[in-house]
Structures are given as structure tokens and as C-alpha cells.
């Protein structure tokens with residue numbers, strides 16, 4: 057007897073509590089496109105060994121990164137699946153230098169900013185990676201997009217989420233009313249609700265940062281990290297966990313508590329992570345789970361990016377831990 061009262065992503069989106077959502081049906085259709093792109097990406101990663109999909113594509117992107125073959129597979133999957141929903145007005149991808157137009161006959165009302173494959177340097181080692189997306193209402197009233205559709209504070213996001221291609225494939229989503237986790241059930245090919253209303257604890261005992269950059273850290277970052285490593289904060293020394301895939305490090309922070317940091321430093325004053333498709337969507341998720349996300353001085357969601365690939369320092373996680381961090385940066 058199969059369990060027929062599974063709450064799938066689609067049935068969850070169409071439930072009564074979302075009846076207040078504007079354009080609920082169009083949004084559910086959009087999310088079916090995003091879910092399809094995530095399933096295609098998950099499958100490509102699992103088959104990479106058989107289909108020679110590991111390794112480099114032999115090109116670099118706008119960030120001068122060596123693009124992986126799977127970066128391109130994921131990017132193509134997201135662009136095609138999103139256009140096919142006919143719900144998208146324009147898109148921004150980590151892997152595309154400028155705003156991606158949508159043909160007029162397929163144009164819709166949502167703007168999507170996405171990182172098709174996050175943590176791709178980990179792929180060949182079979183370490184967990186993810187995809188990140190943010191969903192915004194369009195601003196332009198005519199059929200031509202402009203910068204005002206994309207250069208806006210994260211507070212204007214309609215929804216945000218990520219897929220995590222780990223031991224299980226999950227899709228974690230917020231519509232601005234809590235955070236909900238769905239796990240891919242391969243037997244039916246559906247994302248099924250498994251984590252309702254995820255909350256992050258107010259204080260954790262794990263810190264997550266690339267200590268290989270410590271020689272470049274600002275004094276405030278170095279003093280904060282020392283305070284949690286040495287126990288001088290008055291609490292037992294924190295454990296260190298760093299995977300090098302933002303989605304994996306933030307997902308663990310969401311579930312176990314603590315703080316994830318990618319600070320600005322003397323080598324990279326704005327840090328490494330990009331605002332529109334890494335910092336903003338994951339900040340929305342963390343805030344919606346009861347945590348905090350700051351650039352050291354202000355909430356990341358209040359920042360207005362000046363360019364579509366703008367980088368931003370980010371400290372996100374348990375609210376008390378991020379507040380402690382800010383106290384060092386505000387001194």
C-alpha cells in the first residue's frame with residue numbers, strides 16, 4: 057500500500073495557507089521548473105562518473121573561475137526549465153556575464169537570480185554541492201527589463217531557496233513565512249515535505265570559515281574568531297567545520313546552529329560570495345529560520361547591489377553568534 061498522503065512541493069504550494077499568496081498558481085508552476093532543474097542537476101552529478109562529466113569545461117567565467125562541465129549542465133538546465141514555465145521575465149546566473157532575456161512569447165512576471173551549481177570545486181571529490189535561487193517580482197512595466205529589475209535589496213525577494221545534492225537531495229524554501237525542507241523521493245520523482253518550519257537555535261558551538269585566509273583577515277574578524285576558539289568568550293571553545301560549499305555549510309549551520317563566515321579581507325575586500333544569488337537568498341532563508349545575516353555592520357538583506365555580480369562579506373547563522381561578531385566589527 058503506497059503512502060498517498062505525501063505532501064509534495066506542488067501540493068504544499070497549493071495548500072490553503074498559501075491562498076493569500078499572490079499569483080499562487082503561477083508561482084507553483086515556476087517552482088515546478090526550478091524543481092525540474094534541480095532534479096536534472098542532481099541526476100547529472102550522480103551519473104558524472106559514467107558520462108565523463110567530471111572535470112573542467114575548458115572555459116573561464118566572468119569571475120575568472122575555471123568552469124566545470126557540470127556548471128554548464130546545471131546552468132543550461134536552469135535556463136531551459138525556467139523559460140519553459142513561461143513565468144520568468146529575466147534571469148541572472150553566476151555563469152552568465154549579463155542579464156539573461158526571455159523571449160517575449162515566454163515572458164512572465166518573476167525575476168530569478170541563481171547559482172546553478174554552488175561549491176563546484178568539490179564535485180570531482182564527490183563532496184556535497186548545491187544550487188541557489190532567489191525569486192523577485194519584476195519591476196519594469198513594459199516588456200524590456202532594466203537594472204531596476206535586478207539591482208535591489210534582498211528585502212524585495214518574493215521567495216528564496218536552495219537544493220543540496222548530498223547523501224539525500226533536498227530542496228529548502230522560504231516564501232517569507234518560515235523555512236520548509238523537501239527531500240527528493242526518487243521512487244516517485246517528487247520533492248516531499250520532510251522538514252516543516254525549520255528554525256535555527258539562537259546560539260551554536262560551531263564556526264565555519266576558511267582559516268587559510270587568516271593572514272588576510274581584518275582585526276575584528278581575527279579577534280572574534282580567536283574569542284570563540286580560545287574560550288575567552290566565556291563559552292567552551294567552538295568546533296570548526298568548513299566544507300567549502302556555501303549551501304552545505306549554511307545547511308549545517310541551519311540545522312546545528314553556529315556561524316558561517318566569508319569575510320572581506322586585505323586580499324578580497326568584499327569577500328568572495330556574490331550578493332544576488334548566494335548572499336541574499338541564503339540570508340533570507342537564515343532570517344526566516346530565526347537567525348541573522350550581516351555584512352559585519354548591517355543586515356545583508358538591506359544592501360542594494362550596484363552590479364549583478366557584486367561580492368559581499370557575509371556572517372550568517374545563530375542570532376546571538378552573529379550579534380557577537382558584529383560587536384567586534386562595530387568597535
Ligand code: AHG
Nearest residue numbers: 171173174175176177266300301302
Ligand atoms: P561556486 O562554486 O558557485 O563558485 O561557489 C563557491 C563558493 C561557495 O560555495 C563556498 O562557500 C566558497 O566558494 C568557498 O570558497 P573558498 O574555497 O575560497 O573557501
Ligand code: MN
Nearest residue numbers: 119121150176
Ligand atoms: Mn563558480
Ligand code: MN
Nearest residue numbers: 171174175334
Ligand atoms: Mn556559489
Ligand code: MN
Nearest residue numbers: 150171173174
Ligand atoms: Mn556556482
